[in-house]
Amino acid sequence: MKKLVTAAVIGLIASTGFATAQDAPFAREIKARQGIMVYRALQLGVLGAMAKGEMEYDAEKAQKAADALLASTQLDASMLWPAGSDNSANPASTALAAIWADGSDIGAKAGAMAEAAAAMQAAAGTGVEGLQGAMGAVGGACGGCHKAFRVPTN
Amino acid sequence: MGKILRMLLGWPLRGAAVGWVLTGPNPLPADTFAAITGDAARGETVFWAGGCAACHADEKAEGDAKLILAGGQRFPSPFGTFLAPNISSDPEAGIGNWTVLDLGNAMMRGVSPQGAHYYPVFPYASYAKATVQDVADLHAYLATLPADATPSQPHEVGFPFSIRRSLGGWKLLFFSDRWVIDGELTEAETRGRYLVEALGHCGECHTPRNALGGMETGRWLAGGPVPAGKGSFPNITPAKLDWSEADIVEYLTSGFTPEFDSAGGHMALVVENTAHLPAEDRAAIAAYLKHVPAAE
Numbered sequence: 468m469k470k471l472v473t474a475a476v477i478g479l480i481a482s483t484g485f486a487t488a489q490d491a492p493f494a495r496e497i498k499a500r501q502g503i504m505v506y507r508a509l510q511l512g513v514l515g516a517m518a519k520g521e522m523e524y525d526a527e528k529a530q531k532a533a534d535a536l537l538a539s540t541q542l543d544a545s546m547l548w549p550a551g552s553d554n555s556a557n558p559a560s561t562a563l564a565a566i567w568a569d570g571s572d573i574g575a576k577a578g579a580m581a582e583a584a585a586a587m588q589a590a591a592g593t594g595v596e597g598l599q600g601a602m603g604a605v606g607g608a609c610g611g612c613h614k615a616f617r618v619p620t621n
Numbered sequence: 622m623g624k625i626l627r628m629l630l631g632w633p634l635r636g637a638a639v640g641w642v643l644t645g646p647n648p649l650p651a652d653t654f655a656a657i658t659g660d661a662a663r664g665e666t667v668f669w670a671g672g673c674a675a676c677h678a679d680e681k682a683e684g685d686a687k688l689i690l691a692g693g694q695r696f697p698s699p700f701g702t703f704l705a706p707n708i709s710s711d712p713e714a715g716i717g718n719w720t721v722l723d724l725g726n727a728m729m730r731g732v733s734p735q736g737a738h739y740y741p742v743f744p745y746a747s748y749a750k751a752t753v754q755d756v757a758d759l760h761a762y763l764a765t766l767p768a769d770a771t772p773s774q775p776h777e778v779g780f781p782f783s784i785r786r787s788l789g790g791w792k793l794l795f796f797s798d799r800w801v802i803d804g805e806l807t808e809a810e811t812r813g814r815y816l817v818e819a820l821g822h823c824g825e826c827h828t829p830r831n832a833l834g835g836m837e838t839g840r841w842l843a844g845g846p847v848p849a850g851k852g853s854f855p856n857i858t859p860a861k862l863d864w865s866e867a868d869i870v871e872y873l874t875s876g877f878t879p880e881f882d883s884a885g886g887h888m889a890l891v892v893e894n895t896a897h898l899p900a901e902d903r904a905a906i907a908a909y910l911k912h913v914p915a916a917e
Contacts, residue, residue, distance in 0.1 A: 508881040519867035606875025
């Protein structure tokens with residue numbers, strides 16, 4: 468009997484835990500935007516490896532990666548960032564509430580990212596120097612947003 | 622009786638007198654910059670390598686706003702909270718009326734134009750190793766930056782750390798203008814050492830500190846906890862930093878880690894400085910970091 472109760476209690480805790488993880492606030496939105504970040508890291512992995520000289524420069528591959536990176540900045544993000552979907556609502560996110568605060572320049576920062584990705588898209592296929600030259604601005608745009616709107620990390 | 626009194630009183634007094642002399646400021650010789658002319662264009666590189674803007678500009682500043690060195694950033698520590706002063710070219714609120722010798726004494730000796738000790742939150746323990754030419758070049762460059770009339774705010778430091786004279790003792794214990802990494806170095810490693818140990822003052826955060834706030838140079842760049850804050854500064858010796866030299870260069874250029882995340886925290890500000898350096902300087906830093914002894 469005691470065993471049965473224990474099992475039932477464990478089962479209950481486990482199922483509630485599971486339900487909480489599923490129903491955590493903004494879980495889908497957070498997963499979706501983190502997916503976009505991982506997608507960008509995939510393109511940047513190719514561009515960065517060529518910029519560092521770890522991978523032989525290949526104009527076609529570089530162009531493909533830069534095209535995809537630019538496309539990722541042109542997605543409709545209107546469903547991704549509902550107000551309040553920040554780190555305090557769900558610790559799975561590292562987004563700060565400052566994104567939605569008065570005077571937030573999130574729009575300008577997103578614009579800077581699109582601009583840097585467009586410059587990369589124009590440069591990536593022209594040669595390794597062009598690619599290297601565009602890398603800094605992309606990094607600056609990523610970092611600009613992360614610095615202002617992400618839970619600080621060291 | 623008088624003799625005994627003298628004996629009783631004399632020695633402590635003499636000890637105090639010696640202590641007073643030893644803890645006094647030790648400025649540079651007055652003719653240090655006599656034969657040197659500053660070059661503002663070269664001073665810009667010194668400015669970015671020295672990371673002045675990371676602390677003296679607004680934390681959120683971007684682009685040209687990083688050149689407004691009005692101060693105000695807060696730095697909590699176990700000794701109190703320090704506030705970055707205005708070092709803009711304003712003659713009243715900033716340092717616009719400083720001579721090159723004033724700047725030299727501040728950076729290389731930690732001494733103000735009035736002869737007071739600065740707190741070592743201002744990384745003169747690193748800048749002490751800078752060349753006088755670089756200080757002169759920086760002085761020329763700082764004069765070209767905008768003036769800002771925002772007054773400097775006082776540090777929020779309690780007794781006994783509020784007694785600046787005690788910093789003379791701190792300097793006796795921890796102040797040194799000798800290189801941490803000695804011995805045979807390549808040309809790139811030598812330049813990297815200068816950038817890391819002197820101007821870049823990387824050790825100020827990445828080297829653990831003892832109870833009195835001195836850098837434990839025996840564990841050079843081995844990381845440590847953030848003072849009076851959360852998290853820790855990472856170990857950047859080969860014991861923990863397994864990035865390739867190309868990875869380090871990329872990080873100091875674009876802020877991208879090998880996983881293509883971007884630099885965070887105060888390091889994001891550091892990368893905004895190193896991004897302005899010539900590419901070979903970033904490669905020199907990477908070469909030096911690969912050369913330092915691994916420390917757990």
